[in-house]
Amino acid sequence: MSREEIAAPEGFKALGDPIRWSIIQQIAEQDELACSLLEDTLPVSKPTISYHTKILAQAGLIEVRKRGRxxxxxxxxxxxxxxxDELWTMAPGPRPVGEAPTPRPAPESEPAAGDEASQQTALLTW
Structure with missing residues (x-):
């Protein structure tokens, strides 16, 4: 597979395992994650980590770099x-563009915080 291509079924299948999901979450928190850190945080053996990272790499979700050992x-x-994007094509609808704006203090003439009119909204696009 080229760098741009990823088959949706393989990608979703790879993400469907709790151990692989945990690996993806840990890698997402950093630019690059050493395998030794996964060994410290996952309740599985080194060969099992290798198995799961191989599946994630084959699915095109992670890149693996070897330096020394x-x-x-x-x-x-x-x-x-x-x-x-694949999911959005199957269920199109408004997509969040950014985070909701920071709440501003309501002047006394506006409805109270619990009223529907004062609820925050997110900017959406099609």
Whole structure:
């Protein structure tokens, strides 16, 4: 597979395992994650970690770099975005563009915080 291509079924299948999901979450928190850190945080053996990272790499979700005897993993954020785009094509609708604005204090003439008119909204796009 080229860097741009990712097959949705393989990507979703790879993300469907709790151990692989945990690996993706840990890698997402950093630019690059050493395999030794996964060994410290996951309740599985080194061969099992290797098995799961191989599946994630084959699905195109992570990149693996070897330096000496150590392996380092980086998340392919473009691949995750591609999977999200696949889902949006099946269920199109408004997509969040950014975070909701910071709440501002309501003047006394506006409805109270619990009223429907004062609820925050997110900017959406099609």
């Amino acid at each position: 150590n392996y380092f993993y980086a998340l392919r954020r473009d691949a995750l975005r591609s999977l999200m």
